[in-house]
Amino acid sequence: MADPTNTACEPFRLVRVGQIMGTAISLDLRDSSVTTSAVEDVFAYLRGVDERFSPYRSDSEISRLGRGEMELAECSLDVRQVLALCDHLRLTTGGYFDARAHRSNGLLDPTGVVKGWAVEQAGWMLDAAGAGNFAINAGGDVVVRGRPEVGRRWRVGIRHPGQRDKVATVLEIGDGAVATSGNYERGSHIYQPWTGRPAADLLSLTVTGPSLTYADAYATAAFAMGSDGPAWVARQPGYGAFAVTLDHRAVWTPVAWDIRAG
């Protein structure tokens, strides 16, 4: 129920945080014109995605598919779409993003795509509901639209992987997405598909661009590529990378460099 006369940013703020997909997903909405039921719909949708995709739920479609209790053709459209997306991303990234291989046990695991994909859908739901100014942060995967307040863009801090007491840089974004892959904190959780060994060249790699689905997959793939990763991201139209190397050097590609703060 968007009010067409209400186009300016107002000192309005609605924040919701939901614990979904093993992380906290927060929505920061700056448009008073959007109904709370539209916000409820977004979180209901995200919970529904989690129910269908979670490998930690034995009754999810993904778990049943993995146990052979369900055929692909019987799965929901969302599940079939995401699995097709996994195949597409594996080809696009030259095998560096592989939903079957980035876990060491080799089991089917589309979770590397699902969160970014679902949050992107959530952004579109809010667009359709008339929201023009909002941010969604799903455990470090970010989608933003418009402005947080009049006169400035969203400031997205990128954690410094080597010095935890700092952000490594800040990106200023109007409409777009940010995703980061890194080895800090939890130990290595990204494996090179060819060797099965943890990716080791970079401490972290952040990708920004129009789609969170792609930014997320590109961040995972480029991080696995190591020092070749940023150049690879630079060749993807509309996407840019910011990476921190093992010796704490920052590497930028043009699209990301263009939106650095300051």
Added chain:
Amino acid sequence: MPKRGIIASLLTAVGLVLLLSFKTPSETVPPSGTNAALRRPAVAPTPSDATPTPGSRSATTPEPTPTPAPQTADRTVTGPVIQTRYGGVQLQVTLSNGKITDITPLELPNDLQRSAYISSVAAPLLREEALHAQNAQIDLLSGATYTSEAYAESLQAVLDQTHG
């Protein structure tokens, strides 16, 4: 047609040359103007710290439990418990004149051995990081995975309700 191909190749080469490499600040390099985390924003934060305007805020969920002290500089706000796969995260933030001066984790995951490890390693470091992140005047934090994000979300949930 060949010329077109050459131009395309050159553009690709230029694109790759544009990969920019900079030394990020580290222990050996004193903080300088290139350190985004330490730099104050060019635009002064608004609204004024001294004039909170709670009426302009909408309801947020869940409600914080602020200790109201409108005339004094210091106040404490407790954030909601954010659940993660490893347990809950809850923060208490002390504000002085609207600025964060201290962050105390009231609850961090420790029900699993792994979580206990993450908590013991992450808690003091994350506390510092969050303070610095606040200095950078960021709206959002991008990084990798679970506990730290719950912490950031919890912090952000507090901030969402302390901004006047």
